[in-house]
Amino acid sequence: MPRATLFYAQSGGVTAVINATASAVITEARARKVRVLAGRNGILGALREELIDTSKEPVAAIRALAHTPGGAFGSCRYKLKSLADDRPKYERLLDVLRAHDVRWFLYNGGNDSADTANKVSQLAAEFDYPLTCIGVPKTVDNDLAVTDCCPGFGSAAKYTAVSVREAALDVAAMADTSTKVFVYEAMGRHAGWLAAAAGLAGDGPDAAPHLILFPERAYDEDDFLARVQKVVDRVGYCVVVASEGIRTADGRFVADAGGGKDSFGHTQLGGVASYLAGRVKDRLDLKVHWTLPDYLQRSARHIASKTDLDQALAVGKAAVRYALEGRNATMPAIIRTSDAPYRWKIEPAPLDRIANREKTMPKGFIRRDGYGITAAARAYLEPLIRGEAYPPYGRDGLPKYVELKNAAVAKKLPAWEG
Known part of the structure; x- marks a missing residue:
C-alpha cells in the first residue's frame, strides 16, 4: 500500500512545460509508492476539497503530460494573504490536508506560491502536523530569486x-x-x-x-x-x-x-x-x-526549448525527493555551473530567500543606450532556448496532446464557506 499522500497544485499563469513538471512529480512519486492528489484549479482545489486522484491515470497519460501545454489539473490566480489576515483559509487548507493524510505539499508556481508554501509550513509546525512543504519553480517571467532561471x-x-x-x-x-x-x-x-x-x-x-x-x-x-x-x-x-x-x-x-x-x-x-x-x-x-x-x-x-523541458522535469523529480527527505520550506533551484559549455544542476534553496522577491534584469545585461542587450545577456540567455523538444504529431497535422480523466476524490469535510 502507498505510504501517506503527496498533494500537488499548479499556480498562476501556466507555461509550455508546467505539465512536464507534473509528469515528473507523479512519475517519481509512483516509483516511490507515494499516492499523489492534485488540486483542481490550484490551491482552490485544496480549499474547496476538490482533489484529483492521479492514480486513476494510466502511465501513458502521465508520460504524455510532458509534451502537453496548459495546466492539466487547472490553475488559478488566488493569493493567500498573511497568516494573521487569512488564518481561517490556512487552517481550512491544513484541515483538508490532514483529512486526506497528506504529508507532502508541493506548490508549483512563482514568487507568491513560494510564499504560500512557506506560510503553510509555518502553520503546520504551529499545529504540530507532520507536513513537508516544497515550492516548485515555474514562471515565464524568469523573475524568481536564487534560481538561475525558471522552468517555463x-x-x-x-x-x-x-x-x-x-x-x-x-x-x-x-x-x-x-x-x-x-x-x-x-x-x-x-x-x-x-x-x-x-x-x-x-x-x-x-x-x-x-x-x-x-x-x-x-x-x-x-x-x-x-x-x-x-x-x-x-x-x-x-x-x-x-x-x-x-x-x-x-x-x-x-x-x-x-x-x-x-x-x-x-x-x-x-x-x-x-x-x-x-x-x-x-x-x-x-x-x-x-x-x-x-x-x-x-x-x-510546439516550439519548446529542450533545455527548458529538461529543467522542468528535473525540478519535478527533485521536488519529490526533497519532500520525502523532509527538506521543509525548500525549493529545487537551478544552479548554472558553466556558460560554455552550458552546464547546470539542481540544489535546494530555502523558501524564505525566494518568497515575494523579484529578480529583474541586471544592469550589465542592458545595453548602455538602454535599447538592447549586451554580450553578457546573450551568453546567459542563449543556452536557455537551445534544443528542440517537439511533441508527437498526428496524421491530421496537429500535435497529439493528452486530456486527463481527473477523477475526483470523495470529500470528507463540510463545504468551504470562504
Whole structure:
C-alpha cells in the first residue's frame, strides 16, 4: 500500500512545460509508492476539497503530460494573504490536508506560491502536523530569486526570439512599399527577461530587433521616436520589442489597461504595442503593424526549448525527493555551473530567500543606450532556448496532446464557506 499522500497544485499563469513538471512529480512519486492528489484549479482545489486522484491515470497519460501545454489539473490566480489576515483559509487548507493524510505539499508556481508554501509550513509546525512543504519553480517571467532561471521561461524565450526573427524577415520584405515599423509586445510586468530574449533574434546594429523597451528603464517617448526614425532612415524599417510593463519616469504604466487590479493586486496591463504603434503613426507618419502574442508566448509547446523541458522535469523529480527527505520550506533551484559549455544542476534553496522577491534584469545585461542587450545577456540567455523538444504529431497535422480523466476524490469535510 502507498505510504501517506503527496498533494500537488499548479499556480498562476501556466507555461509550455508546467505539465512536464507534473509528469515528473507523479512519475517519481509512483516509483516511490507515494499516492499523489492534485488540486483542481490550484490551491482552490485544496480549499474547496476538490482533489484529483492521479492514480486513476494510466502511465501513458502521465508520460504524455510532458509534451502537453496548459495546466492539466487547472490553475488559478488566488493569493493567500498573511497568516494573521487569512488564518481561517490556512487552517481550512491544513484541515483538508490532514483529512486526506497528506504529508507532502508541493506548490508549483512563482514568487507568491513560494510564499504560500512557506506560510503553510509555518502553520503546520504551529499545529504540530507532520507536513513537508516544497515550492516548485515555474514562471515565464524568469523573475524568481536564487534560481538561475525558471522552468517555463526558456520555451517562452525561444518562441519570442523565433517569432521576432520570422516577423522581421516579413517586414524587411515589404518595407519598401509597406510597413516601416513593427512592434512586438512581450510579457513582463517588472522584469524584462522575455523582451531581452527577443534580442537573440539578431546580432549587430542593423539586425532586428532594433529597439527593445525594458521595464527596468523609464520610457521616454521623444527619445524613443527619434531612435525609431533614425533606424528607419538607416535600415529601411524598424522592429521594436516592448515589454508590457514599461513605465514613464513618474512610474505610470504606459499600457495601464484601466481594468483595475487582479487577485494578486497587480494592475491589469495590455496594449503597449498598439499604443506605441499609434504614437509612431501619429508623430512620425510611418506605416506600422503591431502584435500582442499574449498567451501564445506561454502555451507554445510546439516550439519548446529542450533545455527548458529538461529543467522542468528535473525540478519535478527533485521536488519529490526533497519532500520525502523532509527538506521543509525548500525549493529545487537551478544552479548554472558553466556558460560554455552550458552546464547546470539542481540544489535546494530555502523558501524564505525566494518568497515575494523579484529578480529583474541586471544592469550589465542592458545595453548602455538602454535599447538592447549586451554580450553578457546573450551568453546567459542563449543556452536557455537551445534544443528542440517537439511533441508527437498526428496524421491530421496537429500535435497529439493528452486530456486527463481527473477523477475526483470523495470529500470528507463540510463545504468551504470562504
